[in-house]
Structure formats: structure tokens, C-alpha cells
Amino acid sequence: MLPVYRYKDTLLHGLNPVISLFLVVTLAVTSLLLENPVYTALVCAATLALIYTADVWEECKAFMRIGLVVALFIAVLNPLINNQGIHVLIYGPRIPLWGNLDITLEAILYGLSSAVRVFTVIMVFGLASTVINPDDLLGMFSRFSSRSSLSAALAVRLYPSMVSEAREIREVQLVRGERLKGGGRLSRARSYMPMLLALFQGSLDRAACIAESMSARGFGSGRRTQIRRHHFRPRDAVIAAVSLAVLGVAIAAAVAGRSAYSFFPTLSDPWNEASHAALAALTIAFVAIIALSRSWKKWHWLRSRI
Numbered sequence: 046m047l048p049v050y051r052y053k054d055t056l057l058h059g060l061n062p063v064i065s066l067f068l069v070v071t072l073a074v075t076s077l078l079l080e081n082p083v084y085t086a087l088v089c090a091a092t093l094a095l096i097y098t099a100d101v102w103e104e105c106k107a108f109m110r111i112g113l114v115v116a117l118f119i120a121v122l123n124p125l126i127n128n129q130g131i132h133v134l135i136y137g138p139r140i141p142l143w144g145n146l147d148i149t150l151e152a153i154l155y156g157l158s159s160a161v162r163v164f165t166v167i168m169v170f171g172l173a174s175t176v177i178n179p180d181d182l183l184g185m186f187s188r189f190s191s192r193s194s195l196s197a198a199l200a201v202r203l204y205p206s207m208v209s210e211a212r213e214i215r216e217v218q219l220v221r222g223e224r225l226k227g228g229g230r231l232s233r234a235r236s237y238m239p240m241l242l243a244l245f246q247g248s249l250d251r252a253a254c255i256a257e258s259m260s261a262r263g264f265g266s267g268r269r270t271q272i273r274r275h276h277f278r279p280r281d282a283v284i285a286a287v288s289l290a291v292l293g294v295a296i297a298a299a300v301a302g303r304s305a306y307s308f309f310p311t312l313s314d315p316w317n318e319a320s321h322a323a324l325a326a327l328t329i330a331f332v333a334i335i336a337l338s339r340s341w342k343k344w345h346w347l348r349s350r351i
Contacts, residue, residue, distance in 0.1 A: 050178055056280065056341040057099040057176040064281040064288075066182065068334075069173040071288040075295040075327075076165045081306040082158045083319045084298075084327070089165040091331035092172065098338040101175040108171030115167065116160035123156030124148045129309045155308040203251065210247055214240045280351040284334065291330045298323040 052058055057065060072095075076088045096105050130151030137146030218240065298304040303320035307313060340347060 050175060051104070052178070053100050054342065055099045055176075056284075056338040057095065057172075059280070060176075060284060061277055061281045062177055062181040064285050065177045066173070068284055068288045069169050069177070071292045072172075073166055073169045075291060076162055076169070078295045078299050079304045080158075080162075081304060081319045082154075082161075082315045083324060084304065085158055085161050085165070087324070087327060087331070089161055089168075091335065092165055092168050094331075094335045095338065096168065096172050096175075098335055099172070099176050101172070104175045105168065105171040108167055108174075112164040112167035112171075116164040119163060120153075120156045120160040123159065124152040127152040127155065131310050132312075151308045151310070151312055154312065158306075158308075203248065206251065207244060207248065211240065211244055214243050278351065280337075283337065283351065287330050287334055291327060294323050294326045294330070 057068075060068075072088065072092055076085065076092075079085065079088070096102055125146070125148070128145060128147045128149060130149030132150040133147050134150055134153070135148040137148065139145050218236070295304070298320050301320065303318070303323060306315055306318050
């Protein structure tokens, strides 16, 4: 089951939602834009380090499982359908209308590199869902489309409530001796049916309460007012500057032709293909963000200054 947002005393949780969104978008764009395996490994390591320093490692395990399954599927499937490359490891049979099912070293490494990139993007989404408050993010977009933002906010707020309620109902069923595991599919469906009906009824009651609350507060009766809760602080300026630098370096490397890497027909040295200046700049930027996030809980003086 996917995690829900919980505030924690970390740097990433305390950022302005716009800056947090800009940081995760920068990580995703950098991972997709830089194809060289050296860049891919660096961005993946930086994303996992940020998840660890933000104390959301346990919450992101669901995304890790999804990412590993997708990455494994890509890594296994690519050598089977892509027989390019000159270093043939396994000579397979000839398939009509397809050709020889040969497995090459280049196809295996290309599949592994693509799998790591996809895994990194999934982990970036996991980081975003656990460090960015969905209410704050949707409140930010409500200035442009209030009705759509309201619908999305209600849907996002109902999900954690339903998860908590489903957990409580399941515990009550287990205490009463209900067998939720084992047996056939029909038996398990009958066991889960009371929980589903209770969740449906609870959702209807909760929706009616929300509608009455909105009506009592005068929703739709006039021009809406808002309170500015998040201010732009020095920590936001630092993270925004570093994220902008990372994005600029990635775009510059792509424009200069130093971001791509050719796996076919034969492998080349990825270290020579990459831009050493861009690699050094990205490493310094990621280390700066990780170090600042790591020292957030230890250095109270630093926290008071930013």
C-alpha cells in the first residue's frame, strides 16, 4: 500500500512546497536527460541519499518494490528483444519474422542502464509523495484552478483516512476470528466484502460531512480568501539555487552532446564520453544538498540562520 504524507523535522519537509517540487522535478529531468551510465549512477545515488536523510526510507519501501519489479522487467526483457551489439554471449534460436534470438553484452548493459534510470524516476516520485505536503501543493495550484484543485485536495485527503479506517476494520475482523488469508479466491472475497461495504458507507458519511462543513463556511458564496502560510526563507533560496545549477548543468551537457552514450554496436568508455566538468559540478551540488539535509538535525545554529 502506498505511503501517506507525514510531517517530519527534516530539511526537505520544511521547505516551501514550490521549492520542494522544483527539487524533485530537477532530479527527474536530470535522470531522463543524462543517458550516460556515470550520470545515471550519480543521480540514482543522490536520490537514495536524499530519501535516507529525509527519514522517509521506510515510507518509500513500497516505491522501491515497485521500482525494482519494473527495473527487473526492463533488464530481463531488453536483451531478449534487442539483439544489437557485436559481443554475442548466447546464440539463440532463429525465430520466423524476427531473426536470431541472440543475447549480446551491449543489450544487457543497455537494459541495466535503462532499468536504473526508470528506478530512479520512480524513487523521485516516492520522495515527492513523502516530503511534499499535498494540501500545501494543491493550495498553491488553487490560485489558478480552484475547482480542480478542490477536487484533487478532497481526493488526496480521503485516501489517508480510508487507509487508516481499512487498517482498523481489518484488525477488528482478525480479533473476531475472521480468516482473511487462506482458502480460495471466492472465500477471500467473501471475507473482505464486509470491510469494503464499511469503507463505502464511511466514505459516503465523510463526503456528507465535508459538504455540510463547506456549506457552513460559505463556500461558493463569494470571492475566496486565503492565508499565506509558507514564506520564502534562506533555506529555500539555497535549495533553489543548487537545483537550478543542477538543471543548468544537465541542459548544458545535453546541448553540448556530452550527455548521451552509445551502447551499440560496441561499448565505449563512459568516463571518457561524459563531461568531467559537468560530473564534478553535479557531484558538488548533490553533496551540498545531502550535507545540508544531513546536518539539519545536528546543527541548531545552522537551522536558526536558514
